[in-house]
Amino acid sequence: MVKIIADSTCDLPKDILEEYGVSILPLHIICNEADYLDGVTITPPEIFAWADENKTTPKTSAASPGEAVELLKPYADSGRDVVCIAISDAFSTTGNVLRMTADAINEEAGRTQVHVINSANLSTGIGLLVLEAATMAKEGMEAEQIVENIEAIIPKVRASFVVDTLTYLHRGGRCSGLAALAGGALKLHPQIVVKDGKMDVAKKYRGNMKKVLLEYTKELTDALMRAKKNRVFITHSGCDKEVVDSIREYITGLGIFEEILETTAGGVISSHCGPGTLGVLFIED
Numbered sequence: 343m344v345k346i347i348a349d350s351t352c353d354l355p356k357d358i359l360e361e362y363g364v365s366i367l368p369l370h371i372i373c374n375e376a377d378y379l380d381g382v383t384i385t386p387p388e389i390f391a392w393a394d395e396n397k398t399t400p401k402t403s404a405a406s407p408g409e410a411v412e413l414l415k416p417y418a419d420s421g422r423d424v425v426c427i428a429i430s431d432a433f434s435t436t437g438n439v440l441r442m443t444a445d446a447i448n449e450e451a452g453r454t455q456v457h458v459i460n461s462a463n464l465s466t467g468i469g470l471l472v473l474e475a476a477t478m479a480k481e482g483m484e485a486e487q488i489v490e491n492i493e494a495i496i497p498k499v500r501a502s503f504v505v506d507t508l509t510y511l512h513r514g515g516r517c518s519g520l521a522a523l524a525g526g527a528l529k530l531h532p533q534i535v536v537k538d539g540k541m542d543v544a545k546k547y548r549g550n551m552k553k554v555l556l557e558y559t560k561e562l563t564d565a566l567m568r569a570k571k572n573r574v575f576i577t578h579s580g581c582d583k584e585v586v587d588s589i590r591e592y593i594t595g596l597g598i599f600e601e602i603l604e605t606t607a608g609g610v611i612s613s614h615c616g617p618g619t620l621g622v623l624f625i626e627d
Contacts, residue, residue, distance in 0.1 A: 344425055344479040344488060345417045349405070349436050350380040351429040352468040353577055353608045362476035367413050367426075369436060371609050372401040378609070386579055386612035393613075399510050402610045404436040410443040414456055418447045423485035424456045427472050427492065430539040431460050457489045459496075462539035465611045466575035466603075466623045467501030473573070474625075495625060500565055501536040502544065503577070503621025504558050506551050508532065510616030533558060534615075552585045555620050559589050562622055566596060570625040573601040578620040579612045589620065599624075 343363075348354070350368040359366060368379040373392050378384035380402075393399050417424050426444070428437035437460050444456035461468045471492055478488045508530065531554050535544040547554040566574070576589055586604060593602055607619065 343482070344423045344485045346472060346476045346479055347413065347417075347424060347426045348468060348472045349428050349434075349440075350608055351434070351436075351464055351610050352427070352472050353465045353605055353611060354469045354472060355605055358473070358603070358605075362473060363480075364472055364476050365413065367405050367410060367436070367440070369405060369429075369434065369610050370403045371613060372403060380609040384609055386607065386609055386617075389609055389613055390580075390617050393510070393616075399616075400613045402434070402613055404434050404439050407439055407443055410439050411446075414440075414443055414447060418451065418455050422455075425475055425479070425485050425488050425492075426456065426458045427461050427468060427475060428458060429464055429468060430462045430536070432462075432539045433464060433541075454486075457485055459489060459492055460539070461499075462496050463499055463501050463536050464541075465501065465503075465607060465621065466577045466605055467499050467536055469575060469577075469605070470499055470573070470623060470625055471495060498570075498626050499536075499623070500562075500569075500626050501621065501623045502533055502558075502562075503615065503619050503623075504531050504533050504547065504551075504555055505615050506531060506618025507616050510614055551618060552582075552588065555581075555585055556588055556592065559592055559622055563596065565626055566593070566598060566622075566624065568626050569598060570627045571598055571600055573603055573624070574599045575623040576602065576604045576620065577607055577623060578604075578618075579607040579615055580617045581620050585620070589622065593622070 346364045371378045426440045431437045440458045444458050447456050531547040532543045533545040
């Protein structure tokens, strides 16, 4: 069976990763001189506490080539084909690290044994692709066909989220359009959309975050009605349970999805978006 590997920015929880047989390559989170592994040696609450204390956000970096080799090579050595799904190349060099590793393994094998896909996305926008790929692998599909199918799905992934505070995105410098939000910008809650592998500001909300997030979700209704019906993600960075429950209740009421998965954003995504961020992510059919 084809092995599916993703990086830690896919924000899939441990139980789902185990259920689907997916392995993770952690990115690094750097707080001053301390280097942590995303989802392994540091948690989002610890990141937020450090950021508040130091008035800055952590730096993030890709896994090293050595770490990629350590993860991939045992599967290759056992004769298994591997499909890796990485965070958008616009956000990280993770995909490049995986491609270099794949090239070395493939050259040694004398065939294309390890495939690397640029998800052109982040968070559970990647997670959606990972679960589709893992399902195909379980059904016995060959690696080349999985890659072809996933690359056809990539443009259909709808990933957006609303941030509670602009501070983290502004410090991180990974979102275009923020410079225009001057003056009372810190009172705004921008909707960030991932399109063509990049983040941009789609809309700006004002007011109470609970009302804002419900409004945001309701505005997605038409797109949700056209969504692939197997699953939708509600992914957030430590939002109040009451807020998340209201979003889940609204989506449940639409009667579309077989599965509504709530996940917490991992360390890398939390480092750039900050606390109180929430997104609804799905594949549009």
